[in-house]
């Protein structure tokens with residue numbers, strides 16, 4: 001489904017006010033929450049419209065599809081976030097063209113990204129994906145192995161470990177869903193108490209970003225609420 005400019009204006013206004021309300025309900029500054037507009041499967045023209053409305057951060061899942069859009073939008077100053085599954089033969093392109101990578105769950109991938117990050121670019125910002133609800137197909141490191149992986153990634157020269165990311169399945173009980181987000185926040189606090197300086201909790205999507213904000217999200221990844229169903 002494609003949406004027109006008028007639709008995008010009202011959807012964006014709605015998402016921004018939902019973010020603001022959720023932040024204020026938890027005595028948080030709405031400006032401390034970055035909206036990542038997830039533009040996978042959507043055309044460059046729609047991203048351009050969102051950029052004209054002040055959206056600066058975009059999330060993409062598919063390397064090839066995103067490369068074409070980035071090329072078409074080269075004249076804009078956008079911050080690109082890779083939020084998809086990372087195939088090892090795609091790490092070079094990812095290291096060369098993104099500012100952020102959210103789904104790191106293996107040291108090998110992190111090492112490749114660090115080696116392949118161009119010397120003229122700033123360090124690549126990364127988040128470790130944590131699997132909090134066991135699922136068969138989902139990626140993510142389990143909480144028990146998180147501290148060791150975080151310590152190793154922290155040492156990689158061309159990466160900057162910023163925080164944690166999660167992608168739990170949608171749950172119908174808001175309290176259960178909030179509990180998952182709170183666990184991710186707890187893991188971040190634990191890593192910081194052990195000496196890391198992490199400032200990012202990437203959690204919450206169209207259906208549940210208010211709950212994530214309530215639990216401390218600093219980045220929400222919102223696709224369908226902005227751009228329509230995929």
Ligand SMILES: *Cc1c(COP(=O)(O)O)cnc(C)c1O
Pocket residue numbers: 038040061083084167205206207221222223224225
């Ligand atoms: C697609 C996707 C989103 C956005 O999902 P919506 O439900 O459309 O908001 C967020 N995060 C990740 C990792 C995704 O793959």
